[in-house]
Amino acid sequence: MEAEPARSAWERLSDAPLTITALAFLVAYAWPILEPAIRSDAVGAACSVVTWVAWVMFAVDYVARLVLSRDRAGFVRGNVVDLVVVAVPIFRPLRLLRLLTVLKVINRRAELSLGNRVAIYGLGAASLLVFVSALAMLDAERGATTANIRNFGDALWWALATITTTGYGDKYPVTTTGRFVAAGLMIAGMALLAVVTASFANWLLSHLSSIDRAEQTETRRDLERVLSELQQVRQRLASIEPDEHAPPPP
Amino acid sequence: MEAEPARSAWERLSDAPLTITALAFLVAYAWPILEPAIRSDAVGAACSVVTWVAWVMFAVDYVARLVLSRDRAGFVRGNVVDLVVVAVPIFRPLRLLRLLTVLKVINRRAELSLGNRVAIYGLGAASLLVFVSALAMLDAERGATTANIRNFGDALWWALATITTTGYGDKYPVTTTGRFVAAGLMIAGMALLAVVTASFANWLLSHLSSIDRAEQTETRRDLERVLSELQQVRQRLASIEPDEHAPPPP
C-alpha cells in the first residue's frame, strides 16, 4: 500500500462515495425483486437508473485504480473480483460485498487479532451472501413454472439451509441461473465452515501458544542475565590483564 | 471479575436460585407443549404462573447485575444474550441455557484443560439446544395444517438431523416461527462442528506442542548451567584480582 501512494490516495477519497453507491445499489437491486409490480412504473425506472449509475461508478473506480497503480499487472491479478463484478452482469449482485468495507472501521476501532478479524469478515460476508443470494435466487426462479422458491421468505430459508450445507431439499432451484447461484452459495458454505472452524482452532491454540511464548520470554531473560554476567567478567579480566603497550615489568 | 466485587457477590448468591428457576421453567415450558390437553386446566395455569415467575426472576437478576456493575456499558455489551432472553419473548426458551452453569461445578472439580472445557460446554449446549429446539419447533408447527413435524419424536429427530447438518428433508418446518428456530439450530450446528473439530485438533496439537515444550525445558536447564558456570568464573576472578583499594604491591 505504501508503495502505491497515488492509488492509496484515490482509495481513501473514493471510500465513502463507493460505500454509499453500494447502499443505493442494494435498494435499487432488491426493490424490483421484492415487489415486481413496480418494475413498470416510475420507481422501477428510478431503480434502473440507480443500477446504471452504480455500474458507472464501480467501473470508473476500477479504471482509476488501475491507471494510478505502478504495478498494473499485479493490480489486475490481485483484484479479479473487482473486475468480474464490473464486467460480467450476472455477478452484479456481488458489488454488495463492497459493504464489507464498513467492517474495516469496526476493526480499526477495536484492534482485533488476525483470527478475530478473519472471523468477523467471514460472518459479515456470509450474512451478505445469504441476503444477496436469496434475492438473486428469487429473481432467477420467479419465471419458472415448476419453481418451488416463490417468495423472499422461501428464498432466505433456502439460502440458509444451503450455506450451512444442511440442504433439506424442500426448496431447491430448478433454473440454470438459480443453480449457479446455489453453486456459489454451497462453495461459500464450505469456506464459511472452514473460516469458523479455523478461527476457533486458532483461538484455542493461541492460548497454548501464549504459554510457549511466556516460556520463551523467560529464556530470553536468562540469556540477558548471562550476557551481563559475561560483561562483568570481561571488565574484571581487563583490570588484571597486564598492559600490553606498557614496558615489560623489570 | 475481581474488579466487580458487588456484582460477583450477587452472582454467587443468585447462582443456586436461578438454576432452580431454570429447572422449574424447563418443566413449565415443556409440559404444555408435550401435552396440549393440560393447557386449559389447573396444571396449565400453574405452568403459566411458573413461566411468569421465572421471567420476573431472570429480569430482576439482570437488573441487579447491571446496577451492581461499575462498568455498566461493558456489562451490557458482554451480556447481550442475557438481555435478549429477558426482553424478547421469542427467545424465552434460551433461558434454559442457564442450566449450562451446572457444568461449571463439574469443571471446577475435574480441573480440565481449556480444550476439554470448551468441548464439554459445546456438547452440553448442543444437547440442550436440540431438546429446546425440538420443543419450540413442536410448539410452532402444531398449528399448521401442512406441518410434517407432528409429535415430539419427529421434532427431536428433525433437530438432530439439523444440528448435524445432515438435513434429510423428510421433516422440515413450514411456519415462519419454525424456520427461525431451524435457522438458529443450523447455525448452532456449524458452530458445534467448529468446536468439536477445533477441540480435537487442539488435543492432537497439544501433544506436538508438549514435545516442543520438553525441548524448551531442556534449553532452560542448559541456560541455568551456563549461569552457574559463569558465577563460578566470576568468583574465581575476584579471588585473583588485585585488590583495588589495597596499596599497590611494592
Place this chain on the structure above:
Amino acid sequence: MEAEPARSAWERLSDAPLTITALAFLVAYAWPILEPAIRSDAVGAACSVVTWVAWVMFAVDYVARLVLSRDRAGFVRGNVVDLVVVAVPIFRPLRLLRLLTVLKVINRRAELSLGNRVAIYGLGAASLLVFVSALAMLDAERGATTANIRNFGDALWWALATITTTGYGDKYPVTTTGRFVAAGLMIAGMALLAVVTASFANWLLSHLSSIDRAEQTETRRDLERVLSELQQVRQRLASIEPDEHAPPPP
C-alpha cells in the same frame, strides 16, 4: 497399564479369543439380517447360540478385568462403552468395534505418529460403523410397512449418505429404533469429520512445527558450544589462580 499388572496379563491373554469371538459374532449377527429366511431353520438357531456365547464371553471379560483392577472405580469410568455393549441389548452391535483392536497390530508394526494413528483408527471405526449401522437399520426397518430402506444395498447407501452428513433424504428411517441408529451415525459423522480435519491440520502443522524444532535444535547446539567454551575458561582460570592453601608467595 504398568500399574495394573494383573489386568494387563488378562488382557494379553484374552486378546486373541475376544477378537475371534467378535468375528464369529459379526457372522451370527449379519447372517439372519441379510437372509431372514434362515431364522427359523438350523442356521438361525446356530446364530442365536453364537450370539449368546459371544455375550457370555464379553461379560466374563468385563467382569474379569473389573475384578483384576486395583482402581475399580477408575476402570468402570474409563470403560463405559464396554459396560454398555454388554449390559444393554440394543447396543449389542457395537461389540464389533472390538475388531478395531486388529488395527493395534498394524500400528505396532508401522510405528506411526499420533496423528496417523488417530486417522487410521477414525477411518477404521467409520467403516465398521457404516457396515454395522446398515445391518442394524435393515433389522429395525424391515418390519415397518412405510419403510423405504428395504434391502442391504439401500441400508449401506443410507449409512454412507448419513455419516458424510450429505443426507439426500431419498432413504431415511421411519421406526424409532431406526432413528436411534441414525442418531448415532450422524453424531459419528460429525466426529469423523473432526478427526479427518484435525489429522490433516496436524499433518500440515507438524511440518511448520518441524521447522521450529530444527531452529530449536540449532539453539541447543549453540548453548552447548557456550558451555564448553565456559568450561575451558574455568580451567584456564584455575591454572593461573594462586593456590589458596599454599603459603603466600614470598
Place this chain on the structure above:
Amino acid sequence: MEAEPARSAWERLSDAPLTITALAFLVAYAWPILEPAIRSDAVGAACSVVTWVAWVMFAVDYVARLVLSRDRAGFVRGNVVDLVVVAVPIFRPLRLLRLLTVLKVINRRAELSLGNRVAIYGLGAASLLVFVSALAMLDAERGATTANIRNFGDALWWALATITTTGYGDKYPVTTTGRFVAAGLMIAGMALLAVVTASFANWLLSHLSSIDRAEQTETRRDLERVLSELQQVRQRLASIEPDEHAPPPP
C-alpha cells in the same frame, strides 16, 4: 526421488506424452456420454480407439516405472491409485486425475508454501472430480427408467450438491454403479472440507508461528553475542596466563 535415477528419468520423459494422453482420454470419455447418438458412428469408433490407446499408454507407463524402480515393493505400495486406474475398468475415469500434474508447473513457478500447494491441489482435484463424477453418473443412470439425473446439467448440479455435502435430495442416483460414484464423491467431499479447513487454519496459525519464530531468531542472536563475548574472554585469559612451556619465573 534422487535414489531412483532410472525411474526419475523415465518420469521426466513420459510427463508430457501422458498429460496429452489424459487430455485425449478426457475427450474420448466425455463425448459419447454427452452425445450418445455418436456411439454407433465413426466418431464413436474413434473414441473407443483413443480410450483403448490411452489404456495401453497408462499400462506401459506403470510397468516401465515398476521395472525401473529399485524398491519395487515400495513403488507398488506408494502408487496404488495408479495400479487401480489401469487394472480396474470401473476406475478408468480417475485417469483424468493425471491432469493434476499440470498444477506442478504452476507450483514450480510460484514457489508456494506447503499449505498453499495443498489447497491448490485440493481445489484442482475437487473440480476435476466434480466434472468426472458428473460424467460417470450420467453414464450410469442413463439406462435406468426411474433415474432422476437425466442430462449433464442435472449431473453437474448433483455432483456439486454432493461434494459440498449439501445433499438436497432433488437429484440422487438409483443404480448401483451410480451409488458407487456418489460414495466416492461424498468421501471426497469430507476430504475436501478437511483440506480447505486445515489449509485455512494453517494459514492463520503460520502467522502466530511467525511471531514465535521472530522471537526465536532474537534468542539466537543473543546466543551469538554470548559466544563472541566468551571468545574475547578466553583470548584475554590466554594473554595473561603464564606460559606453561616457558621456564618458571625466577
